[in-house]
Amino acid sequence: MHIRDIFAQRRPTFSFEFFPPKTTEGADALLETIRELEAYKPDFVSVTYGAGGTTRELTHDLVVRIKQTTTLDPIPHLTCVCHSEADIAAILERYAAAGVSNILALGGDPPKNLTDYVRANDAFQHAADLVKFIRNFKGHPDSRGFGIGVAGFPEGHPATPNRLDEMDHLKAKVDAGADYICTQLFFDNHDFIDFRERCQLAGIKVPIIAGIMPITSASGMKRMAELAAGARYPAKLLKAIARCGNDESSVERVGIHYATQQCADLLDNDVDGFHFYTLNKSKATREIYAELGLKDSRSL
Secondary structure, three states: OOHHHHHHHOOOEEEEEEOOOOOHHHHHHHHHHHHHHHOOOOOEEEEOOOHHHOOHHHHHHHHHHHHHHOOOOEEEEEEOOOOOHHHHHHHHHHHHHOOOOEEEEEOOOOOOOOOOOOHHHOOOOOHHHHHHHHHOOOOOOOOOOOEEEEEEOOOOOOOOOOHHHHHHHHHHHHHOOOOEEEEEEOOOHHHHHHHHHHHHHOOOOOOEEEEEOOOOOHHHHHHHHHHOOOOOOOHHHHHHHHHOOOOHHHHHHHHHHHHHHHHHHHHHOOOOEEEEEOOOOOHHHHHHHHHHOOOOOOOO
8 A cells, every 4th residue: 555545544553674584594483473463453564675785685575475475565675875776776666566555765874895885886875866766766556656755863863963964854855755754763752752843844744653663682772772873772761771680581571661651652742653673573562562552553
C-alpha cells in the first residue's frame, strides 16, 4: 500500500525494521521473528541496506520474500553511496515489478573497507538528489510512483553540526518529494518533540514517525552509541542500567520498561507513528505492545 494511503487511514502507525542476515542460521532466526511479529499487524516493515549497497541482493531478496510469503508490507532502504543513476533505476524497476509500493531514501555511508572512497564520483551527492530521482521514476504501476520516506535526526545529524543547516537539508528532502520522515533512534522524548516543532517552523508538514530501539544489553547499548553516531542516554536511564550491575536480564527489563514509557508519552503527545528497530528479534517489541495494552497495531 502506498505510504500516503497508510497515513490517510490511521495514525499513529506502527512499523518494524529488519536487516538481511548473511548466514543460514540468521535467516532462519529472522523468519521466526517475522512470523511472531506478523501477528501484530504492523502498517509496514522496513529492510535495511548495507553500506555502499553491500547487501543489495540480500535486501532485495528479503523484501520480495516478505512481499510474496507474508501479509506484511515491506519498505526497502536505498542509499546514494556507490551507486550510479543506472544502478538506482535498475533497482527501482525490480521493486516496481515485485509490487513494492514504497522506498526509504537515505544518504548512506561507504563500506568500511573503502577508506579512500571519493563521494564526488557518486551520481547522488545528497539524499534529496535520490528522493528527486525516485519521485521522477516513471516505471511504477501506481500513477503516484513510489511512496518515499527519509531519515530525520532528533539529536542532530552527525555530519551537520549546524542545526539550522540540518533543518534546511531535511526541508530539501521533503521538497524533493518525500512523503514521510522516520527518525533515528533517540532516548529523550524532549529531543523528538523539539525536532518535530522545528520541522513545523521550517514548513515541513509530512508525517514524522519516531524511531524506538529498546536497550536489551549493556554491550548493545554501547554498540547503539557507535551506530547512531553518539546516541544520548539520559542520566535517568544510565542510573537504572547501572543498578542492574552485571545482570543482563535486569538490563533487558529496564530497557524494555524505559522504551515502553517513551512510547506511552509519545502517544500522549500525538505522535504520527512508531518505528521499532528490532535487531531481528521480537521479544522487546512484543513486550512493549503488551505493556501498552496493544493486541496488534490496529488496537488504538
